Amino acid sequence: MHILITGAAGMIGRKLTARLIAAKALNDRPLERLTLLDVSAPQRPESFSGQVESMGADIADDDAARAAIANRPDVIFHLAAVVSGEAELDFEKGVRVNFDGSRALLEAVRGAGTDYRPRFVFASSIAVFGAPFPESIPDDFALTPLTSYGTQKATVELMLADYTRRGFVDGVGIRLPNIVVRPGKPNKAASGFFSSIIREPLNGEEAVLPVDDGVRNWHASPRAAVSFLLHAAALDGTALGPRINLTMPGVCCTVAEQIASLRRIAGDKVAMRIRRAPDPLVQRIVGGWPSRFDPRRALALGFKAEASFDEIIRAHIDDELGGRIAS
C-alpha cells in the first residue's frame, strides 16, 4: 500500500501520518510507502521502516502534482489548503492553492491513464454551507458558502464528483466539522476561541471568550477527524453512489455546554480561567456558521464522531497532555 498525503505537515496531516504508521496498514493492506507533500518538505517520520518520499512543492504547479502521483499511490489524502481566514484576505492565493491545487492533482491522476483510479479522499469543510439555515441541516441542503474558502471547497467537491462519475478517480469528499481542541498556541482565526477556552485553562493559562455563551458550533476532535479520513479511505464506492461528498457527524453544543464539560472534567478552578471579552466582529462571523446537522448518510456509512463534548475534551487530555491536567 502506497499512500500520498498532501498538506502532510499540517496538524491533521501529521496526526494522520502517525496513525497510519502505528497501524502499519490501511484497508487490510500493509503500509509500504508514504509520499508526504507540503509547501515545505514534511519531516520524515521516525519509526517507519518503509519507503518515504518527502516533497516540498506548490501543489498548484502541474509538474509538482504529476510528480506527487508519479509512483501511483493507491490512496490519496488531499488535505493541502490555505485556511479560511487567509483565503478571505488573499483571494488569489486561496484560489490557487485550494481550487487550482486540487484541480492540478485531479488532472494529474486523470492524465496518468485509464488503468489508474486511486481512492481520493478530499478534506472538505462545513464552510461549504452558508446562512440562513434550517434548524438542522439535511444531507441534501444547498451549498451556499459565504466565504471564498467555502466556495473553493464546494467547487472542488463538485469537480471530484464529476471526475469520480466519469471513472477518472475514486473520490470521497468529507466535510469536516470545526476541529477542536486544536493543540498548540492560540491563533488569530475567528474560530480559535472554541479550542483555546479548553486548551489554555487545562494548561493553567487564561483564555479569552469573545462571544456569548449561546453560540453553537458543530465539533469533532482531531482524533475523530483522522478516523473520518481513514474510514473514507476504506468506504465501498458503490455503497456511496454518485453523491460522494458527505457531511461528517459531530457534536452540536453551545459555548456554555463546552464550559460545563470543562468544569465536569477539570473542576471549577480550571473553568474559572476563561475571561469574557465580547468581540462583536467575532460574534458576527461565527454567527453565520452552520452549527447543527442531520448527517444521516455519513452515520449510515459508519462514520463515527464523539458522542459528547466531554469525550472531545478527554481525547485532548489523552492525546496532547499525556492524561494530565494542570490544577
Next chain:
Amino acid sequence: MHILITGAAGMIGRKLTARLIAAKALNDRPLERLTLLDVSAPQRPESFSGQVESMGADIADDDAARAAIANRPDVIFHLAAVVSGEAELDFEKGVRVNFDGSRALLEAVRGAGTDYRPRFVFASSIAVFGAPFPESIPDDFALTPLTSYGTQKATVELMLADYTRRGFVDGVGIRLPNIVVRPGKPNKAASGFFSSIIREPLNGEEAVLPVDDGVRNWHASPRAAVSFLLHAAALDGTALGPRINLTMPGVCCTVAEQIASLRRIAGDKVAMRIRRAPDPLVQRIVGGWPSRFDPRRALALGFKAEASFDEIIRAHIDDELGGRIAS
C-alpha cells in the same frame, strides 16, 4: 447602455439581441452599444443604429476575455456554452468552454479595476440538479449534477456568487428550464424530442417520440428564456441577497400533456403526426432529469414563465410560424 452578449450566435443569443434592439433600451437606459461574441463572429444585426462590435473568439482565451470587456459593458449576458451532450462526449472541451471560459470572463472583469462592477447575468441550467429528487425541488436543494455540463454550470454558479459577494462583479445566475419549442431542424440531443414532437407536426412533418407518455419535464419557451435574462439584468441586487443563483419558473408537464396541448391547439390531424419509437437509452437519460420545482424565490422576485404548455405552443406559433399552422 453598452451590452455584451457571449454566445450571441446561439438560438437564445440571437433572440435576446433582437429583443434588445426592438426595445431600444434596457433598465430604462437607451441601448447605445452592443458587443456580440461567439466562436465565429456573430452577424451584425440590421435595424440597429448604435455601435456594434462583433467578435469571433474563444472565450477561454484570457486575451479574448479581456478584449470583450475592454470597453466596459454595463451589462454582460454570459450565454456561451458547449451543450450537455457535447460536454459529456468531449470532457476537455466542456471544461474549457463552460468552466474556464466563464472564469476567464469573470477574471477579466475583476482585473479591470475596483471601479468596474457590471451586472453579470449567467445562463445556468436545471442540469445542476441530479436525481434522486423530492416530489418538488425547493430553492435550497443540493447541487448534485449527474453530467459534466451540469457540474460546469454549478461550479460557475459558486464562483459567480463569490465574485459577487466580494464586489468584483454584480452577478445573477438563472437556471433555465428545458427550452421548448426550439426552432430549427431536429437534433440528436437527448432532449430534442420535447421540441420536435410539437415543431415537426406543426410543420406538417412526422416526429418520433422515444420515451413513454408519462415522462415529465420543466419547460419554458425561448421567449420566456429571453424575458428571464432581461428581468435578471434589471433585478435589485440587494433584494437578491447572497444566494444569487435562482431556479427559473416553468411549466411542469408530461409528454401526454404536451400532446394534449398540441391536439387542443392544432387538432387531431396534427397530433397524429407523432410516431412512438421507444429508445431505452433516451428514456434512461431523461428519467434522471429534474422535472418539478418550487421556485419561490424567482417568483417572489418577479420572474414569469408561461402558465401552461398551451401558452408555450402559442408562443412558438407566433414567434416562428407567423401565426400559421400547416393543417
